[in-house]
Amino acid sequence: MEKTGLFGEFVKGLWKENPTFRIVLGLCPTLAVSTSVNNGIGMGVAATFVLVGANIFISLVRNVIPEKVRIPCFVVVIATFVTIVELAMKAYAPLLSRSLGIYVPLIVVNCIVLGRAEAFSSKHPPIRSILDSLGMGLGFTWALVVISFIRESLGNGTVLGFYINRSFEPALFMILAPGALLTIGILIGAINYFMSKRR
């Protein structure tokens, strides 16, 4: 199990095991939040914080938690970290908290967080778990940024809230749910194509 180096543990989440494009986990928040680059970054950073926090803790207590009740334990730990993030956002970044709205509490059920807790942190020491969840979080963040960049620019004619070109009439469709499915589908398809070519 401990064959991969520490660096490899971090990097794998960025590309080889990217949660959005390669493992295809946590698509629900990805579809919902990727309407603007701002939201994408906010959601990515919040999810990364929860990932790292929850996974350090789970990794630390991994030998104490009996296997049969591990899932409820993980859920309690994750929910706690999410609530902390939500309250902190409301208090110190009200604008971000307003634009992310319902999506922050939804990190609780983000499969990436529970997935990493179950598949990685409950079996590995804290240092590796931190690197793993950091990599996964950043992988999730860049995936969100790419998707939301495509959707925001085509669907609203803006990037980070700034207008690109006033003469361009944005296709509203891209900002609605079908646009998200289409964008993610095409991106995953393209990535799979390149990966199979390289092999």
Next chain:
Amino acid sequence: MNQLLKFGLVLGVICLAATLVLAVTYEVTKPKIEEQLKAEEQSALKSIMPSADSFVEKTLDGIEYFEALKGRTVAGYCVRVTGNGYNGPIRMIAGVDLDGTIEGVSVLENSETPGLGAKINEIRPGESEPWFLKQFKGKSAGTIAIKSNIDAITGATISSKAVTDAIRKTVDDLLGKLKK
């Protein structure tokens, strides 16, 4: 049985720790969060009625509003309005003068669809206030309605209507009650 007890104990300890951590976070952030909401509301009030120099919060028959004071005299009212939006409540503040002419509207909180309903709060480049809300200025609160003197946002009729109807009803209601 022994095992069952151990499971319960471990879960219980984790839940207890989680509760403690949350209680502390809640207490620490609570005053900050309230402060943020207050500051937001104050800046909304100032932008709606820049000429007033103080606001006094009042409640009448369940309608929450602020009396905008210029020195000692009442110059107008800023009313808390909640509209039934497409994805949930839209919280707003609407300012009217004593005759019921709208001086300004500010949206505090909404969960409308980005790109559609969320345009109730969209500011076009080079402008200083949302173009949809600007339409309300100078119109009598009792007369505003979609299709007659307010243009709805393309693709967001429900959100536009929610804002317009809620302001007309609440403000009209308040002004009627104040006259009694």
